[in-house]
Amino acid sequence: MTQIDPTSESQPVVTAASGLKRNSFWPRLWRSKVATISAIIFLVVVIAAITAPWLSPADPSAIKIIQRLKPPGFTNSAGTTFWLGTDALGRDVLSRVIFGARVSLIVGLSAVVISGTIGVLVGLLSGFFGGLVDDIFMRICDIQLSFPTILLALTIMAVLGSGLDKLILVLGLTGWVQYGRIVRSQVLALKNDEFVLAARATGEQRWQIIFQHILPNVWSPVIVIASFTVASNIVAEASLSFLGVGVPPSVPSWGTMLADGRQYIGVADWLTAPAGVAISLTVLSINILGDWLRDYLDPRLKNLL
Amino acid sequence: MRYIIRRLLQSLIVVFGVSIVAFGMLFMTGDPTEVILGDATDRMTVSQIEEFRVKMGFDRPWYVQYASFVGNAVQGDFGYSFIRHQPAFEVITDKLPATIKLASVAFILSLVISIPLGVMSAIRPHRPLDNIATVVALAGQSIPSFWLGILLIMFFGVYLKWLPISGSGSWQHYVMPGITLAAFPIARNMRLTRSSMLDFMQKDFVRTARAKGISENRVVYAHVLRNSLMPIVTSIGLELGFLLGGSVITETIFGWPGVGREIVAAIGSKDFYVVQAGVIMLALIFAGVNLLIDLTYSLIDPRIRFGA
Amino acid sequence: MNENVLVRVKDLKMHFPIRAGILKRTVGVVRAVDGVSFDILRGETLGLVGESGCGKTTTGRAILRLYEPTSGEVNFRGNDLASESAEEVRRTRRHMQMIFQDPYASLNPQMRVGEIIARPLRVHKLASNAREEKEMVADIMQKVGLNVNFRDRFPHEFSGGQRQRIGIARALATSPDFIVCDEPISALDVSIQAQIINLLEQLREDLGLTYLFIAHDLSMVRYLSTRVGVMYLGKMMEMSSADELYDSPLHPYTKALLSAIPIPDPPLERRRQRTLLAGDPPSPANPPAGCRFSTRCPIAVEHCRKVEPEFRLATEGHWVACHLV
Numbered sequence: 001m002t003q004i005d006p007t008s009e010s011q012p013v014v015t016a017a018s019g020l021k022r023n024s025f026w027p028r029l030w031r032s033k034v035a036t037i038s039a040i041i042f043l044v045v046v047i048a049a050i051t052a053p054w055l056s057p058a059d060p061s062a063i064k065i066i067q068r069l070k071p072p073g074f075t076n077s078a079g080t081t082f083w084l085g086t087d088a089l090g091r092d093v094l095s096r097v098i099f100g101a102r103v104s105l106i107v108g109l110s111a112v113v114i115s116g117t118i119g120v121l122v123g124l125l126s127g128f129f130g131g132l133v134d135d136i137f138m139r140i141c142d143i144q145l146s147f148p149t150i151l152l153a154l155t156i157m158a159v160l161g162s163g164l165d166k167l168i169l170v171l172g173l174t175g176w177v178q179y180g181r182i183v184r185s186q187v188l189a190l191k192n193d194e195f196v197l198a199a200r201a202t203g204e205q206r207w208q209i210i211f212q213h214i215l216p217n218v219w220s221p222v223i224v225i226a227s228f229t230v231a232s233n234i235v236a237e238a239s240l241s242f243l244g245v246g247v248p249p250s251v252p253s254w255g256t257m258l259a260d261g262r263q264y265i266g267v268a269d270w271l272t273a274p275a276g277v278a279i280s281l282t283v284l285s286i287n288i289l290g291d292w293l294r295d296y297l298d299p300r301l302k303n304l305l
Numbered sequence: 306m307r308y309i310i311r312r313l314l315q316s317l318i319v320v321f322g323v324s325i326v327a328f329g330m331l332f333m334t335g336d337p338t339e340v341i342l343g344d345a346t347d348r349m350t351v352s353q354i355e356e357f358r359v360k361m362g363f364d365r366p367w368y369v370q371y372a373s374f375v376g377n378a379v380q381g382d383f384g385y386s387f388i389r390h391q392p393a394f395e396v397i398t399d400k401l402p403a404t405i406k407l408a409s410v411a412f413i414l415s416l417v418i419s420i421p422l423g424v425m426s427a428i429r430p431h432r433p434l435d436n437i438a439t440v441v442a443l444a445g446q447s448i449p450s451f452w453l454g455i456l457l458i459m460f461f462g463v464y465l466k467w468l469p470i471s472g473s474g475s476w477q478h479y480v481m482p483g484i485t486l487a488a489f490p491i492a493r494n495m496r497l498t499r500s501s502m503l504d505f506m507q508k509d510f511v512r513t514a515r516a517k518g519i520s521e522n523r524v525v526y527a528h529v530l531r532n533s534l535m536p537i538v539t540s541i542g543l544e545l546g547f548l549l550g551g552s553v554i555t556e557t558i559f560g561w562p563g564v565g566r567e568i569v570a571a572i573g574s575k576d577f578y579v580v581q582a583g584v585i586m587l588a589l590i591f592a593g594v595n596l597l598i599d600l601t602y603s604l605i606d607p608r609i610r611f612g613a
Numbered sequence: 614m615n616e617n618v619l620v621r622v623k624d625l626k627m628h629f630p631i632r633a634g635i636l637k638r639t640v641g642v643v644r645a646v647d648g649v650s651f652d653i654l655r656g657e658t659l660g661l662v663g664e665s666g667c668g669k670t671t672t673g674r675a676i677l678r679l680y681e682p683t684s685g686e687v688n689f690r691g692n693d694l695a696s697e698s699a700e701e702v703r704r705t706r707r708h709m710q711m712i713f714q715d716p717y718a719s720l721n722p723q724m725r726v727g728e729i730i731a732r733p734l735r736v737h738k739l740a741s742n743a744r745e746e747k748e749m750v751a752d753i754m755q756k757v758g759l760n761v762n763f764r765d766r767f768p769h770e771f772s773g774g775q776r777q778r779i780g781i782a783r784a785l786a787t788s789p790d791f792i793v794c795d796e797p798i799s800a801l802d803v804s805i806q807a808q809i810i811n812l813l814e815q816l817r818e819d820l821g822l823t824y825l826f827i828a829h830d831l832s833m834v835r836y837l838s839t840r841v842g843v844m845y846l847g848k849m850m851e852m853s854s855a856d857e858l859y860d861s862p863l864h865p866y867t868k869a870l871l872s873a874i875p876i877p878d879p880p881l882e883r884r885r886q887r888t889l890l891a892g893d894p895p896s897p898a899n900p901p902a903g904c905r906f907s908t909r910c911p912i913a914v915e916h917c918r919k920v921e922p923e924f925r926l927a928t929e930g931h932w933v934a935c936h937l938v
Binding site for chain 1: 703710
Binding site for chain 2: 238262275276
């Protein structure tokens with residue numbers, strides 16, 4: 001708490017910890033070596049995803065059976081070098097890894113936007129109004145949590161059939177409960193705070209109290225969960241694609257690449273490595289950033305997340 | 306008592322929800338007939354499809370269908386698998402023991418590996434051993450299980466030929482699937498143990514114990530460790546869900562004859578009743594074990610019984 | 614109604630249900646406020662005192678209809694608030710404001726000071742454009758003694774006394790007639806308390822405000838208030854002009870409270886006779902029969918435990934609820 005010093009009554013008391021907070025994002029990130037490296041890795045993945053068409057040396061879908069299963073460094077008669085080799089259909093593995101970043105990030109981020117929006121909205125309303133809305137929400141949570149998420153997504157995808165849009169929708173719709181629960185618990189704690197009562201006394205309307213007074217106070221855990229779920233969505237996309245129900249086989253995804261590569265263990269061992277390394281590094285860097293973000297935004301969240 | 310009633314009621318609602326979701330899957334595309342028949346519709350005439358629709362009762366209103374679905378399910382009738390030529394329920398129950406065995410092995414692995422590592426890390430934080438363990442744990446949380454499985458197969462199965470790469474039978478068959486399935490929980494539990502040990506070491510009662518002259522070993526094991534294991538104990542339910550969900554991938558990679566692989570195979574062959582039965586069984590097992598865990602807690606910890 | 618009456622509270626009751634069990638049945642009620650009546654005159658400061666849990670804060674909040682009163686009437690500027698719709702009350706809030714006890718909890722930690730003070734202006738559409746709003750905020754900040762350059766800072770960057778000034782500025786923003794001050798100084802250091810009290814007093818004079826000043830400490834209330842009411846377990850025990858209440862209190866509870874104030878004069882302080890109250894106040898969920906104070910009253914007789922005393926006029930302008938005076 002801020003100390004009250006009678007002699008400096010007209011000067012704001014800026015405590016070291018709180019004063020640092022708002023302008024210290026980059027310096028603090030920079031000071032953590034691991035977090036900096038993770039941020040750079042993540043940035044590389046993002047850039048690769050955005051610039052994939054220009055960055056990749058070949059068309060990721062160009063099939064050439066003649067040059068199938070060639071090892072890394074192979075140069076064909078036309079003089080094109082395949083730095084990471086070619087797959088069973090003769091496609092350039094490097095280009096497919098680069099384009100795979102696109103699928104991973106699109107699915108990871110879009111699903112987070114969907115689940116985050118639903119979860120935050122439901123959590124706010126359920127926590128603020130309580131009563132029947134809250135009861136229904138809690139029961140839906142119980143039901144959804146009784147399905148292992150991946151199993152639920154798997155079966156829905158199995159019925160709907162594979163597709164990038166469906167995958168995003170399914171991961172988004174199955175992932176909102178986490179946000180809802182944490183936001184609800186935060187709102188329950190906040191709504192009895194005097195500043196909410198003060199907002200009512202001012203004459204603010206309910207929607208203003210919910211969205212303009214309470215919402216800004218629940219961003220920290222939401223951002224932290226979002227960063228972790230980007231990672232888990234990327235893994236989920238790869239897992240489902242690996243099992244053949246995620247994105248269609250023609251779309252270059254890290255999951256489908258691993259599934260393809262698995263067929264050729266002992267014949268072309270290098271096939272699984274690029275996608276495996278790419279997904280592991282991406283997920284690892286996001287997880288580290290998420291950890292760092294949690295400690296930066298609010299160390300107390302450690303007990304919740 | 307009141308808590309137990311409330312918890313049982315909650316489980317009932319969950320079971321109801323599971324049945325709705327599982328039943329609803331058939332209707333997700335709009336036409337259950339299409340889901341069940343799959344590609345076979347291409348070879349059938351319109352009247353044949355209609356005949357099938359009536360035979361399966363898909364022409365009735367959805368609530369009648371739901372009632373008969375629940376009625377049949379309670380009697381263990383989840384439809385017939387035309388591919389296995391066996392009731393779907395039997396297909397799943399035949400595979401259930403293998404899945405439970407593998408999940409149990411992974412569960413035990415996740416505890417006996419993670420807790421000692423977490424303790425070692427916490428006793429000497431920020432030393433080389435801790436740093437290595439932390440990096441390994443972070444990596445373990447980030448490597449997707451299917452790639453880890455592939456790496457293990459390549460290394461121990463193909464190059465070294467130490468372990469069988471698929472199937473089940475001997476204890477060696479458990480090693481790679483067990484580790485693959487347990488990798489994520491091991492990493493998570495290790496980090497949980499470490500951070501909660503570090504938290505507790507700062508607490509006053511631990512400082513008091515030290516001040517009283519109790520040996521460091523006793524402080525760590527009798528005072529800190531016992532309290533630090535609580536977060537792990539309370540997350541057992543969640544971990545179980547992870548193990549059941551993860552079995553789908555692990556069993557597929559290692560050809561493990563369990564429910565997970567059966568579900569994936571059934572999806573491939575459009576054997577929908579088997580998928581449905583498998584999902585319901587796994588969800589019910591999960592809900593049941595969670596109920597058991599919660600009731601056990603409430604017996605141990607009176608705070609849960611009386612609100613809080 | 615008398616022209617001079619700004620707020621009239623009539624038989625106000627605020628009961629909170631106690632719920633339990635799976636079905637959330639009501640198993641009892643907390644009678645936080647159990648039938649109080651009083652007027653607040655235009656331009657006066659009515660002090661409301663009592664121990665914590667006596668219902669004084671609840672009374673203040675129920676008057677502003679931050680709680681839905683169980684029954685009773687709250688008349689503000691001639692309109693019965695209890696019968697107004699939520700939307701009408703919301704618009705009326707422009708004219709009645711509140712200053713809160715805890716200057717840490719009552720300011721939104723994610724809002725800049727300028728924003729906190731500007732919100733009431735925006736909600737009630739009192740500024741026609743951004744520039745005017747900015748000027749109005751600066752004007753209010755100046756009035757309460759805040760440096761205008763600090764408008765872009767966050768509440769956590771301020772000390773307790775300054776935070777309370779921000780709270781006061783927020784309450785003043787809409788130029789209200791009536792402000793409920795809910796223990797606005799009890800969370801502050803003693804040295805700061807006087808500054809805030811002086812500020813409130815000066816603002817009242819300059820702006821012609823009317824206060825309901827809630828406190829658990831009789832000494833500060835005397836300095837500020839025109840009249841003082843004493844509450845105990847959801848009921849008004851005594852009410853009169855401030856001087857009369859302090860010089861010749863009638864109710865044994867008031868006497869006990871007054872005897873607890875230290876006198877800043879050693880010889881007098883040594884001779885001060887303290888009436889010690891035995892035990893804690895009973896639970897408002899289960900108040901005693903008869904006079905509520907009878908369980909702790911030093912002079913209670915059998916009659917007091919059976920019949921509840923009426924709140925009656927004892928002498929000119931001096932109300933009391935006691936059988937024995």
